[in-house]
Amino acid sequence: MTGSEKFEPESERVTRQLRDDIIDGVRAPGSKLVERELAAELGVSRLPIRDALKALVTEGLVTPRPRSWAVVREFTPSDLADLEEVRSALETMAFRLAAQRRTRAGLARLRADLDTELTAARAGDAVRARRAAADFHETVTSLADNELLNELERTLRSRMRWLLGQHDDLVAIAEEHEALYDALVDRDADRVAELTARHLATGRRAAAARQG
Secondary structure, three states, X not given: OOOOOOOOOHHHHHHHHHHHHHHOOOOOOOOEEXXXXXXXXXXXXXXXXXXXXXXXXXXXOEEEOOOOEEEEOOOOHHHHHHXXXXXXXXXXXXXXXXXXXXXXXXXXXXXXXXXXXHHHHHHOOHHHHHXXXXXXXXXXXXXXXXXXXXXXXXXXXXXXXXXXXXXOOHHHHHHHHHHHHHHHHOOOHHHHHHHHHHHHHHHHXXXXXXXX
């Protein structure tokens, strides 16, 4: 390992792998997560698996079971409604503040997220498009320049990334993001508010269709 490479503890690497698998839909809701089986699959001991499952329970992606296993969380309609209410409140604030406080450097990061999403969406690369879409939202929150809002986003990040992946209209979502980006560039707060409300409604419909 060179000096420029960052050391990543095995438990963190396993947590990241399992988190990505859940958010990307590789491990479906209700899937069993058995320590012994995961250790063999990922080529690690059971200790980092145990630590990873504990972390993912805290993040709200995994439901614990007795002894040495867990399941991928199955979000109920009530869970989804709660997530959508929180998302609506936080994103309405984030986009409004971002319209007022965005910087040139911040807009460049946002444009990079958007370009990645558009390219992936047009190529039909669902995993990459959904990941970039979630990156777009997280960058908007950073542009809001409110530390408490950023703290809340970090706490809810895994569940929100899962929620933001509950759609199949990759290009349509990317184009909504592009319209929001243009409004942020123009500092058009009224337009940003209108587009945010529309975008949230699109997300609610998509999540409901997936659950149905």
